[in-house]
Amino acid sequence: MRIDVITLFPEILSGPLDASIMGRAQRAGQTEIHLHQLRVYATDKHHTVDEKPYGGGPGMLLKCEPIFAAVEDVQAKASQPGRVILLTPGGTRFDQAKARELAALDRIVFICGHYEGVDERVREHLVDEEISLGDFILTNGALPALVVIDAVVRLLPNVVGNEASTESESFSAERPWLEGPQYTRPEEFRGWRVPEILLSGHHGKIEKWSEEQSRLRTEQLRPDLLKTSAVAAAVPSGGCSQ
Numbered sequence: 001m002r003i004d005v006i007t008l009f010p011e012i013l014s015g016p017l018d019a020s021i022m023g024r025a026q027r028a029g030q031t032e033i034h035l036h037q038l039r040v041y042a043t044d045k046h047h048t049v050d051e052k053p054y055g056g057g058p059g060m061l062l063k064c065e066p067i068f069a070a071v072e073d074v075q076a077k078a079s080q081p082g083r084v085i086l087l088t089p090g091g092t093r094f095d096q097a098k099a100r101e102l103a104a105l106d107r108i109v110f111i112c113g114h115y116e117g118v119d120e121r122v123r124e125h126l127v128d129e130e131i132s133l134g135d136f137i138l139t140n141g142a143l144p145a146l147v148v149i150d151a152v153v154r155l156l157p158n159v160v161g162n163e164a165s166t167e168s169e170s171f172s173a174e175r176p177w178l179e180g181p182q183y184t185r186p187e188e189f190r191g192w193r194v195p196e197i198l199l200s201g202h203h204g205k206i207e208k209w210s211e212e213q214s215r216l217r218t219e220q221l222r223p224d225l226l227k228t229s230a231v232a233a234a235v236p237s238g239g240c241s242q
């Protein structure tokens with residue numbers, strides 16, 4: 001997978017992307033991540049990328065010319081064009097299902113917003129999709145891009161050492177619940193013991209206990225997930241609910 005990120009702040013992404021799983025994935029050739037400074041594509045001597053909005057209003061907007069030029073240049077760097085995604089508070093809420101969808105692509109091009117947003121012509125004529133992390137505002141789109149990239153790249157084949165772990169995590173496709181409690185050595189710490197069932201060696205009982213704990217935790221912290229999974233289970237394969 002090739003990922004291109006167009007941003008005013010590539011330095012926000014460069015450090016984290018070179019570390020841990022993201023760094024190893026790049027060094028192993030499992031993904032290519034390229035950062036592009038938007039100001040490079042401005043045509044005036046001051047490298048201006050923003051202007052006041054027509055009609056008045058607070059703040060500044062990113063101009064369409066440098067964004068179009070950046071995306072067109074980046075798309076030409078590989079034989080296959082990538083899906084162009086704008087990180088913006090008004091986008092579709094990002095979740096694990098969307099991460100799996102994006103992980104199946106060969107290329108993604110992220111546009112990181114800034115200031116009060118982008119010229120509307122970018123949305124209308126350049127962007128394929130808009131993504132948001134949630135109902136809150138950040139200074140710019142570099143941090144959301146970093147989060148989305150991390151969630152996507154770790155789903156690529158062989159990136160995570162034990163791929164079974166990505167299938168049993170919270171929000172997995174098989175069971176979209178929260179993970180239940182987990183323990184490791186020592187068996188006792190400050191008087192708090194590991195549940196005996198986990199020390200029993202009875203894999204069937206352990207699996208049943210873990211599933212029940214997962215359900216209870218989801219019920220306590222995210223009951224909406226139980227409703228969503230119940231609706232999905234009630235819909236026949238290939239059908240739809242009315």
